[in-house]
Amino acid sequence: MKRTSLLALLLTFAVVLAACGNKSETPANSASPSATSTESSSPDAQSSLAGIKASGKIKIGTEGTYAPFTYHDASGKLTGFDVEIAEEVSKRLGVEPEFLETPWDGLIAGLDAKRFDIVFNEVSITDERKEKYDFSDPYIVSKAVLLVHEDNTEITKLADLKGKKSAQSLTSNLTKIAEENGAVIVGTDGFNQAIDLLLTKRVDATINDGLSYLDLKKQKPDVKIKVVDETSEASHSAALIRKGNEELVKAVNEALAAMKSDGTYLKISEKYFGTDVSK
Numbered sequence: 001m002k003r004t005s006l007l008a009l010l011l012t013f014a015v016v017l018a019a020c021g022n023k024s025e026t027p028a029n030s031a032s033p034s035a036t037s038t039e040s041s042s043p044d045a046q047s048s049l050a051g052i053k054a055s056g057k058i059k060i061g062t063e064g065t066y067a068p069f070t071y072h073d074a075s076g077k078l079t080g081f082d083v084e085i086a087e088e089v090s091k092r093l094g095v096e097p098e099f100l101e102t103p104w105d106g107l108i109a110g111l112d113a114k115r116f117d118i119v120f121n122e123v124s125i126t127d128e129r130k131e132k133y134d135f136s137d138p139y140i141v142s143k144a145v146l147l148v149h150e151d152n153t154e155i156t157k158l159a160d161l162k163g164k165k166s167a168q169s170l171t172s173n174l175t176k177i178a179e180e181n182g183a184v185i186v187g188t189d190g191f192n193q194a195i196d197l198l199l200t201k202r203v204d205a206t207i208n209d210g211l212s213y214l215d216l217k218k219q220k221p222d223v224k225i226k227v228v229d230e231t232s233e234a235s236h237s238a239a240l241i242r243k244g245n246e247e248l249v250k251a252v253n254e255a256l257a258a259m260k261s262d263g264t265y266l267k268i269s270e271k272y273f274g275t276d277v278s279k
Contacts, residue, residue, distance in 0.1 A: 048117060048241075048242070048244075048245040048247070048248045049093075049245065049247040049248040049251055050247070052093070052095055052117055052248070053093070053094065053095060055095075056095055056096060057095050057096040057097070057098045058090050058093065058095045058096070058097055058098065058117050058118060059098050059100055059115070059116045059117045059118075060086050060090075060097050060098065060099050060100065060116060060117070060118055060119070060120055061100055061102055061107045061110050061111060061115070061116035061118070061119040061120075061121065062078075062082060062083065062086070062099055062100070062101060062102075062107075062119070062120055062121045063101065063102065063103065063104055063107070063121050063190055064078055064099070064101035065101075065103075065189070065190050065191070065192055066080075066104070066121065066122065066190055066191050066192075066212065067080065067191075067192075067212065067215050067216070067219070068080055068081055068211070068212070068215040068272045068273075069081050069082040069083075069121065069122045069211075069212070070082045070083050070120070070121055070122075078099055078101070080272070081140070081268065081269070081271075081272040081273070081277075082120045082121055082122055083099070083120070084268045084271075085120060085139055085256075085259075085265075085268060086099075086118075086120035086239075088255070088259055088264055088268070089120075089239075089252055089255040089256065089259075092254075092255035092258060092259070093251055093252075093255060100115065100116060102115075103189045103190065104121070104169045104171065104172065104189065104190050105169060105170055105171050105189070107119050107121055107123075107240075108133075108171060108240070111133070111240060111241075111242060112242075114242075117241075117248070118239050118240065118241050118248070118252070119239065119240040119241075120239050121240075122140065122209065122237045123135075123237055123238065123239070123240045124173045124235045124236065124237050125138060125235075125236050125237065125238055126173050129240070132243065133240055133241065133242060133243060134240075134241045134242070134243050134245065134246075134249050135238040135239065135240060135241070135249075136238045136239035136241065136249060136252040136253055136256060137238060137253045137256055137257070138236035138237060138238045138278070139237065139238060139239070139256055139265070139278060140211075140236075140237045140277050140278060141234050141235070141236055141237075141277060141278060141279060142209055142210050142211045142234060142235055142237070142277065143210045143230050143231050143233075143234050143235065144174050144177060144207050144208065144209060144210065144230065144231040144235060145207070145208065145209075145210040145213055145227045145229070145230045145231075146158055146161070146205060146206075146207055146227065146228050146229040146230065147195075147198060147205060147206050147207070147208060147213060147225050147226070147227060147228075148198070148204065148205045148225070148226060148228055149198055149199065149201055149224060149225060149226075150224045150225060150226045151224070152204065152205075152228075154204075155204060155205055155228060156228050156229070157228065157229045158177070158181045158207075158229050158231075159181055159182075161178060161181040161182055161183040161204075161205060162181060162182030162183070163182060163183075163184065164182075164183055164184065164204040164205055165183070165184050165186050165202075165203040165204045165205070166178040166183035166184065166185060166186065166203060166204065166205045166206055166207060167186045167188045167193070167194035167197045167198060167203040167205075167206040168183075168185050168186070168187065168188060168194065168206065168207065169187070169188055169189070169190055169194075170185070170187045173235070174207045174208060174209075175207075177207050177231065178205075178207050183205070186202075186203050188206075191208055191209070191212050194206040194208060195216065195223075195225065198225060199223070199224060199225065207231075209235075210227075210230060211273060211277065213225075213227060214273070215272075239252055260278065265278065
């Protein structure tokens, strides 16, 4: 009797232990409420705009060598039309701008690698780019011009580029125009290098932004370069943003619209170009 009672007691104790053991295993194999809460608030789960506001700054990709859009003034300060537009947009988003200067051909790669949140650098809106990226509303409109050395008499129109060397940034949409007209492309880091190659006659031409050329002539009236042709269609440029950041796109568009409405945009535009370059 005593042995039977003792055995029964031991069996009962074993069942209780097993039950307790099963309860302790359940939370270990499933996410706890606190773990779920932490995961949902992680940076990856937040929208880009929410992450930017949480950090208090927005990382902006720009060249810093493309006057008058993004360049360094005599004191060494980064400035320019695109820079001031970006600064004003940042202010209206309630964050500080952090500019990360990168050669043109590295700007899109930097955006892909999430080194930047956005790019302000006279980026033209093209169908090819729209397949992979989002754009803000355009904030500048300009035409591309064909530039040659003032001594050049062989090239008078875009079609004359066939077989000629044209200095171009390889990922620029202007390169496509040069290729379509039969040019032999000589890769450059940007506008300044293209002009240097043209002045030293190491290339025959370059297709570049008309507003950049006007700024060059304003800064260096005697520069030995001339415009011989221009594209028939104007190019619309905007801020470049990774896809999937609709809230950021919307916020930037609202800031740009407010700038145009209250006269801030026109003030910046006239400072650099003497006119409204949004039309």
